[in-house]
Amino acid sequence: MSDVPILKVENLCKSYGDLEVLKSVSFEVRKGEKKVFVGPSGTGKSTLLRCINQLTAPDSGFVYLNGEEIVHSGKKINAYRQKMGMVFQNFNLFDHLTAVRNVELALLKVKKMDRKSAREKAMYELEQVGMADRADFYPAQLSGGQAQRVSIARALAMDPEVMLFDEPTSALDPELKREVMEVMRTLAAQGMTCIVVTHEMKFATSFATEIYLMEKGEIVEHGPPSEIPTSPNFVKTRAFMGSYADE
Amino acid sequence: MFESISAVTNSAGYILGGVGVTLLLVGLSLFIGFICGIVLTLGQVYGPALVRRFVGVYVWFFRGLPNIVLLFLFYFALFPFMGFDMPAFGVAVTVLGLRSAAYQSQIFRGAIQSLSDGQMLAARSLGMTRWQAIRSIILPQSLRLSLPGWSNEYPVLLTDSSVAYVIGVAELLTRTSQVISRTGEPMILYLTCAVIFILLNYGGMMIIQYVEKKVRIPGFGNNEAECL
Numbered sequence: 001m002s003d004v005p006i007l008k009v010e011n012l013c014k015s016y017g018d019l020e021v022l023k024s025v026s027f028e029v030r031k032g033e034k035k036v037f038v039g040p041s042g043t044g045k046s047t048l049l050r051c052i053n054q055l056t057a058p059d060s061g062f063v064y065l066n067g068e069e070i071v072h073s074g075k076k077i078n079a080y081r082q083k084m085g086m087v088f089q090n091f092n093l094f095d096h097l098t099a100v101r102n103v104e105l106a107l108l109k110v111k112k113m114d115r116k117s118a119r120e121k122a123m124y125e126l127e128q129v130g131m132a133d134r135a136d137f138y139p140a141q142l143s144g145g146q147a148q149r150v151s152i153a154r155a156l157a158m159d160p161e162v163m164l165f166d167e168p169t170s171a172l173d174p175e176l177k178r179e180v181m182e183v184m185r186t187l188a189a190q191g192m193t194c195i196v197v198t199h200e201m202k203f204a205t206s207f208a209t210e211i212y213l214m215e216k217g218e219i220v221e222h223g224p225p226s227e228i229p230t231s232p233n234f235v236k237t238r239a240f241m242g243s244y245a246d247e
Numbered sequence: 248m249f250e251s252i253s254a255v256t257n258s259a260g261y262i263l264g265g266v267g268v269t270l271l272l273v274g275l276s277l278f279i280g281f282i283c284g285i286v287l288t289l290g291q292v293y294g295p296a297l298v299r300r301f302v303g304v305y306v307w308f309f310r311g312l313p314n315i316v317l318l319f320l321f322y323f324a325l326f327p328f329m330g331f332d333m334p335a336f337g338v339a340v341t342v343l344g345l346r347s348a349a350y351q352s353q354i355f356r357g358a359i360q361s362l363s364d365g366q367m368l369a370a371r372s373l374g375m376t377r378w379q380a381i382r383s384i385i386l387p388q389s390l391r392l393s394l395p396g397w398s399n400e401y402p403v404l405l406t407d408s409s410v411a412y413v414i415g416v417a418e419l420l421t422r423t424s425q426v427i428s429r430t431g432e433p434m435i436l437y438l439t440c441a442v443i444f445i446l447l448n449y450g451g452m453m454i455i456q457y458v459e460k461k462v463r464i465p466g467f468g469n470n471e472a473e474c475l
Contacts, residue, residue: 055368075376082374092365095467096388106373109383140466151369158373 004067005030006162006193007084012051012061014044021047022058023217029162034194036204039214045197046089048214049164052195053084066161082110085155089167091147093139099150100126100135103157111158125153129183145176149183156187163187165196169203181207254430255439262436265422266443272339272408272418277400279344284351289381291352292359302352309349314410317342322414339411347404354396358389392468398455402448409444419443 005028014022021044029035037045050056052063054070054077063070070080093102104122107113113121126132129149139147148168155163165184169177181203188194188207198204204211205225213221213234221233228234255262291302309317322338333341362385370380409420423440427433 053372055371078371078374078376081372084372086369086372088365088369088372090363090365092363092369094366094369094384094388096384096391096464105383106370106375109379110374138465138467154369154373 005064006066007052007195008062008064008067009048009052010062010064012048012063013059014047014051014056015059020217022051022061024061025217025219026061027212027219027222029193029195031161031193032191032209034188034196034207034209035212036196036198036208036210037212037214038198038201038204039220041199043214044217045214046166049086049166049195049197053081053086053164055086078110082106082158083161085152085158085160085163087148087152087155087163087165087168089170091139091144091151091171093142093147093151093154095139098136098138099131099142099153102139102150103154106154107157121157122153125157126150128156128186129153130179143176144172145179148172148176148180152180152183152187162193162195165194165198167197167199169198169200251432251435254426254432255435258426258430262419262422262426262439262443265417265419266447268336268417268422269405269408269419270447272336272343272411272416273401273404275340276343276347276404276408279340280347280351280400280404283345283348284355285386287348287352288355288359291356293377293381306349306352309346314343314346314407315413317346318410318414335411335414335416338414339408339416343404343407343411347400350403351397351400354393354400355389357396358392359385361392362388388467391462391464394455394459394462398452398459401451401455405444405448405451 007029009028010026012022012025013020025044025048027035037048039045047056051058051061054063058071061071065080065083068080070077073080093099094105097105100119100122103125104118107118107121108115111118123132123135126135129152131146131149131153134142134146134150137146139150142150148171152163152168168184169180172180177200181200184194184196185207194207196204196207205228208225210222211225211228212219213228213231215233221228221231223231287302287305290298294302312320318339321342322335326333326338366384366388367380370384371377375383408418411418412421412424415421419440423436427436430436
């Protein structure tokens with residue numbers, strides 16, 4: 001394993017007006033690691049993810065992807081983003097395109113693949129998430145869990161080095177959560193590097209190689225899942241987040 | 248009565264030629280309005296402050312003046328002053344097109360702003376440039392959503408097109424009036440003119456409805472509740 005982390009976040013800060021959403025957040029991710037961020041709502045977890053792939057510009061701080069600084073990379077950010085697949089809470093599938101066209105669009109436009117290879121690749125990714133039989137369905141014709149699996153396939157199609165999951169199961173019923181978590185576990189087992197923001201504590205402890213507890217824009221505690229759940233901070237948070245507890 | 252009918256039949260070819268001119272005038276104006284409307288919208292939604300302000304002034308100008316004032320202004324004053332020697336038809340197309348662009352831009356803007364931010368975020372997260380996202384995601388969706396509002400532009404432009412009469416464009420109304428002054432048969436000829444406008448209107452709306460159905464996507468743009 002190389003010494004350079006896939007992703008290194010250094011002193012990221014972000015404020016909206018007077019509200020400090022991120023207060024100098026730093027951490028590193030190495031190949032194959034699964035970092036899971038938990039904490040009450042409004043503590044900057046989602047903002048952190050968006051500041052990593054620059055969908056939100058941080059006020060200060062640095063993000064290194066394979067050692068290259070990307071916060072100030074200008075137009076090159078489009079190339080960096082391809083290496084960081086993102087999955088959103090609300091799926092954000094392109095509503096006017098079928099499942100398979102959702103997956104192949106960026107292959108055609110960004111990777112400039114020819115139609116045939118793009119379609120093959122898209123179908124392969126849909127098979128990986130068990131959605132090949134829904135390839136010609138429009139987003140509105142899919143259940144939430146199916147839509148989220150398609151959106152995972154869409155991100156995977158770009159062959160990312162790290163996947164960013166922004167509360168991937170928060171918008172789903174318990175039953176549908178499970179199918180999405182199953183896909184994530186399979187991905188993890190294949191060695192995909194993941195950064196996950198979630199409220200699912202049980203999933204977090206079984207999925208993560210390291211759990212980060214965030215509160216008010218700061219990482220207040222982090223460690224392997226075997227230690228974190230017994231720490232006083234975590235117990236407090238867990239009580240606070242009671243309504244989000246697992247099924 | 249017989250004479251009236253022969254007045255129409257004798258000049259039928261001439262008047263129908265006017266239908267061609269009217270349709271060309273409306274078609275070109277709609278097209279110019281569509282292209283310029285999209286450009287204006289993108290400027291207004293995604294452009295820098297200066298561009299946004301320009302679009303604001305543009306829309307305010309073209310929506311604020313009566314058609315006939317705009318036509319006179321461009322035909323007799325602005326274009327001659329700028330040294331453009333444009334035939335009346337060209338001026339009419341330009342003025343109606345630019346005016347329609349102002350209206351169309353606001354239809355498109357409403358549609359773009361009704362899309363969720365997530366569409367743009369998802370596109371950018373995949374490494375698409377802003378322009379790629381606009382072309383492949385934002386425009387295809389917002390244009391579909393625009394269609395119901397946009398379908399209003401055709402009858403508006405069609406009826407507005409007869410104002411080109413005032414600068415002598417040989418469109419339907421102009422030719423009808425010319426035949427009337429020659430034959431003295433206003434009743435039958437104006438009625439014919441009116442019926443033709445209604446038919447053109449109806450035909451155009453049928454086409455637009457066909458397109459609307461053709462580009463419809465399951466579950467997109469609120470057509471779920473249609474059967475309620």
